Amino acid sequence: MQKYLTEVSFTLDRHVTLVTQTAPIAPETHGGRAKCLQRLVRLNLPVPRTVALSFDTVKAISLGRIPDTGQLLSVFDPDALLCVRPSSQDPDWGGPTTILNIGMNDAACARLSAELGPEAAEALYRRWVQSYAVHVARLDPDAFEEIDAEAPDALARALRAYEDEAEEPFPQDPATQLAEVLRSMARAWESVSARLLREAKGAPVDAGLGLVVQEMALGFGPGESGSGVLQLVDPDTGLKQVTGRYLSQSQGRDALRAGARALYLEADPRGPSLEERAPEAFAQLKEHAALMRQRLRAEMQVEFTIENGTLFILDGVVVPASDAAAIRIAVRLAEDEIITPREAVMRVQPRALSSLLHPQVDPRADRDVIGTGIAASPGAATGRIAFTAADAQAMAAREEPCILIRRETAPEDVRGMHAAVAILTEKGGMSSHAAVIGRGMGRPCVVGARNLRINLKRRQITADDGRIFREGEIVTVDGTNGEVLAGAPAMLGAMLDDAFRTLLGWADEDRDLRIRVNADTPEDAEKARLFDAGGIGLCRTEHMFFEPGRLTVMQEMIFAATPEDRRAALAQLLPIQRADFKELFAIMSGKPVCIRLFDPPLHEFLPSDRAGLRDLAEALNLPVSDVTRRVESMGEYNPMLGLRGVRLGITVPEIYDMQARAIFEATLEASRKDEPVVPEIMIPLVSARREVELVRKRVDAVAAAVRTERGRDFTYRLGVMVETPRACLLAGDIAPHVDFLSFGTNDLTQMTYGLSRDDAGRFMSDYVQQQVFDEDPFHRLDTAGVGELLRIGIERARAAKPEIIVSICGEHGGNPESISFCRSLGMNYASCSPFRVPVARLAAAQAAIRDKIE
Numbered sequence: 001m002q003k004y005l006t007e008v009s010f011t012l013d014r015h016v017t018l019v020t021q022t023a024p025i026a027p028e029t030h031g032g033r034a035k036c037l038q039r040l041v042r043l044n045l046p047v048p049r050t051v052a053l054s055f056d057t058v059k060a061i062s063l064g065r066i067p068d069t070g071q072l073l074s075v076f077d078p079d080a081l082l083c084v085r086p087s088s089q090d091p092d093w094g095g096p097t098t099i100l101n102i103g104m105n106d107a108a109c110a111r112l113s114a115e116l117g118p119e120a121a122e123a124l125y126r127r128w129v130q131s132y133a134v135h136v137a138r139l140d141p142d143a144f145e146e147i148d149a150e151a152p153d154a155l156a157r158a159l160r161a162y163e164d165e166a167e168e169p170f171p172q173d174p175a176t177q178l179a180e181v182l183r184s185m186a187r188a189w190e191s192v193s194a195r196l197l198r199e200a201k202g203a204p205v206d207a208g209l210g211l212v213v214q215e216m217a218l219g220f221g222p223g224e225s226g227s228g229v230l231q232l233v234d235p236d237t238g239l240k241q242v243t244g245r246y247l248s249q250s251q252g253r254d255a256l257r258a259g260a261r262a263l264y265l266e267a268d269p270r271g272p273s274l275e276e277r278a279p280e281a282f283a284q285l286k287e288h289a290a291l292m293r294q295r296l297r298a299e300m301q302v303e304f305t306i307e308n309g310t311l312f313i314l315d316g317v318v319v320p321a322s323d324a325a326a327i328r329i330a331v332r333l334a335e336d337e338i339i340t341p342r343e344a345v346m347r348v349q350p351r352a353l354s355s356l357l358h359p360q361v362d363p364r365a366d367r368d369v370i371g372t373g374i375a376a377s378p379g380a381a382t383g384r385i386a387f388t389a390a391d392a393q394a395m396a397a398r399e400e401p402c403i404l405i406r407r408e409t410a411p412e413d414v415r416g417m418h419a420a421v422a423i424l425t426e427k428g429g430m431s432s433h434a435a436v437i438g439r440g441m442g443r444p445c446v447v448g449a450r451n452l453r454i455n456l457k458r459r460q461i462t463a464d465d466g467r468i469f470r471e472g473e474i475v476t477v478d479g480t481n482g483e484v485l486a487g488a489p490a491m492l493g494a495m496l497d498d499a500f501r502t503l504l505g506w507a508d509e510d511r512d513l514r515i516r517v518n519a520d521t522p523e524d525a526e527k528a529r530l531f532d533a534g535g536i537g538l539c540r541t542e543h544m545f546f547e548p549g550r551l552t553v554m555q556e557m558i559f560a561a562t563p564e565d566r567r568a569a570l571a572q573l574l575p576i577q578r579a580d581f582k583e584l585f586a587i588m589s590g591k592p593v594c595i596r597l598f599d600p601p602l603h604e605f606l607p608s609d610r611a612g613l614r615d616l617a618e619a620l621n622l623p624v625s626d627v628t629r630r631v632e633s634m635g636e637y638n639p640m641l642g643l644r645g646v647r648l649g650i651t652v653p654e655i656y657d658m659q660a661r662a663i664f665e666a667t668l669e670a671s672r673k674d675e676p677v678v679p680e681i682m683i684p685l686v687s688a689r690r691e692v693e694l695v696r697k698r699v700d701a702v703a704a705a706v707r708t709e710r711g712r713d714f715t716y717r718l719g720v721m722v723e724t725p726r727a728c729l730l731a732g733d734i735a736p737h738v739d740f741l742s743f744g745t746n747d748l749t750q751m752t753y754g755l756s757r758d759d760a761g762r763f764m765s766d767y768v769q770q771q772v773f774d775e776d777p778f779h780r781l782d783t784a785g786v787g788e789l790l791r792i793g794i795e796r797a798r799a800a801k802p803e804i805i806v807s808i809c810g811e812h813g814g815n816p817e818s819i820s821f822c823r824s825l826g827m828n829y830a831s832c833s834p835f836r837v838p839v840a841r842l843a844a845a846q847a848a849i850r851d852k853i854e
């Protein structure tokens with residue numbers, strides 16, 4: 001059988017083209033598979049004769065205009081069986097199932113019986129009838145699955161089942177068979193479900209489908225005959241290793257489904273291999289695969305068939321690799337000088353990096369999903385259920401990994417969150433407390449898991465299916481997929497390896513947007529250094545006050561009756577804060593550190609339950625009734641829009657005074673002669689220029705006092721967090737009074753939409769599903785609305801003060817699309833939580849490269 005292409009070209013028309021070295025085939029007209037097959041033909045690989053049908057032809061087929069299949073068949077050996085494969089522009093967009101063995105009928109069966117023996121020929125025919133019935137004629141699969149494939153009359157029964165179900169005999173004419181296959185595949189592409197599926201993968205609405213019709217090498221018959229799949233890498237790890245399977249007397253991807261019956265490819269102590277069975281064919285196969293890697297510039301999965309010892313290459317697709325493997329593959333291709341380092345940088349999805357930084361549920365593990373929510377912080381962890389921060393700490397002390405489950409978290413839960421291996425909340429959205437803190441700590445976190453009912457009294461959760469999980473039972477939080485699983489599925493460890501570092505090193509060569517980190521503690525700052533952050537872009541100082549010992553002093557300060565009492569309490573906090581800042585400056589050794597002054601409403605530091613109120617009364621030596629009254633009087637209807645941020649700085653100025661002093665004293669203590677620390681101080685929640693003037697005046701006064709007391713000079717930079725719409729609109733008014741502006745897009749999104757960041761999770765999935773929002777705006781920056789405010793703010797600020805430094809420090813600073821947008825607005829840097837720094841570095845580099853190559 002002549003399967004190689006020897007003719008220079010054969011073209012029925014420009015839409016139905018024999019795949020030759022010179023035929024006019026492009027991914028945009030005939031799809032990626034057709035183009036890939038042409039490349040294999042150009043490499044003189046043994047590819048069976050193939051015809052490519054263009055997108056236009058397939059579209060026409062779906063509308064009923066079937067090409068002359070008799071003429072199409074005339075291109076092929078009249079005795080050959082054919083297969084048809086989908087060829088979409090991007091292989092990721094999928095396509096209908098490949099159909100094999102077209103042309104099989106009574107006559108072909110008789111002919112093949114002589115060549116292969118009746119058993120093999122009849123098995124082929126039966127398979128074809130079943131596949132045609134199910135995929136082409138769309139008959140009930142059950143009628144065919146019931147037939148015992150091993151029974152001697154299996155073929156006759158399949159033909160009868162076809163006739164019964166379809167009410168006509170099985171079509172014998174190959175031209176009719178081919179026409180029906182083409183029609184069914186073209187129609188399948190147009191179905192609503194197929195369209196939605198590919199659109200979800202990024203395909204445009206009008207994405208076309210090409211088809212390739214290929215002569216089959218049978219994989220059945222005398223001598224060594226069979227089929228298999230080969231890769232030169234392990235698709236899970238990306239390490240160099242021949243992987244895949246081969247199965248004698250088989251077709252298509254049978255070998256991958258055959259389990260123990262399949263052969264290893266390379267000689268392997270675990271069992272027989274193709275290398276031993278057919279050494280020549282195997283050597284050729286490896287050689288072809290290496291050539292494909294070199295010339296197609298990717299790790300390829302090679303589909304091959306051996307027919308009586310002769311090798312055929314049927315297809316090549318890019319190896320479907322895991323995140324870890326994708327990075328190693330890209331780096332090794334660049335190291336082997338097959339692609340450039342820049343191409344390697346462009347080939348890795350930024351999000352793939354974040355999954356490498358945390359353990360993940362093994363993709364091969366069984367998943368017993370008991371709840372779903374918003375995937376707020378990636379990675380997965382298994383542990384025992386704990387319902388309070390105190391219980392989580394107790395379990396951690398016993399070295400029992402635990403999952404902290406809360407309705408929502410508050411600052412007093414932070415220590416419990418630290419103690420837990422993962423966090424799960426019933427309420428919340430992408431920038432609620434649990435999500436922000438979970439990401440900062442690198443803890444897997446799922447928020448807004450509304451289908452899990454939490455009963456704190458009974459200390460249990462109830463899944464949608466009624467199953468109950470009690471305190472102490474083991475569950476797994478998968479923060480990458482937003483799922484909660486029962487029990488402990490198999491996990492894959494974090495993989496921070498050389499390839500990861502090499503790739504980021506290459507990324508940094510092109511990156512022109514600086515990336516800083518949001519770090520509140522020395523621990524975070526250490527992580528930031530590990531990930532090569534360019535400094536701290538946001539230190540939320542309030543988190544420092546929740547440490548044991550500090551909280552009581554904080555509460556004393558809040559309860560102080562006079563400014564003097566308040567100053568006395570603050571005096572106790574001063575050395576603690578000074579030590580915190582000094583440590584941060586030391587760890588960041590010369591890199592900028594931007595400290596945000598106190599932001600949350602004061603009552604967040606006060607207890608809300610009876611026991612807490614009693615403890616507080618004891619600590620302050622006050623009657624419980626007094627304490628309760630004071631706490632109640634401080635309550636606000638809408639605390640996020642109440643007395644917080646700079647409003648506290650104006651009305652209770654002693655707090656900012658203390659913080660400024662702690663920063664300046666730490667500055668002097670951490671500065672070395674040749675390396676002075678230049679701290680950055682940031683005022684939160686500003687909405688008016690006068691707020692900045694008032695705070696600036698006091699901070700300047702504190703700086704002057706410290707300079708005089710210590711007899712040493714220092715400089716500092718003062719900036720504003722732009723997180724109210726008004727601050728964006730009045731940025732031109734505010735800019736002359738500050739050195740920098742940092743957009744707090746969490747609050748800015750909340751205030752622009754009028755949508756509580758802590759409650760959005762309740763309905764966000766409904767909103768996204770119904771396409772009211774195309775994405776959660778707390779996750780990916782809303783470029784149309786919030787983005788417009790950013791643009792206005794930057795334009796007005798730069799018009800008033802061209803040298804002003806502009807950045808983003810909301811959670812969007814770690815989102816790849818948002819980073820690219822911020823870069824396009826001309827920001828100087830983006831700041832994000834520690835574990836997102838690598839993602840941000842890669843995303844920023846890709847945005848810069850895209851600009852350079854476009």
Ligand code: PEP
Pocket residue numbers: 436538540599723743744745746747748809810811
């Ligand atoms: C913001 O609002 O975007 C921000 C960074 O501040 P926080 O999340 O602490 O309110």
Ligand code: MG
Pocket residue numbers: 684723744746747
């Ligand atoms: Mg904020």
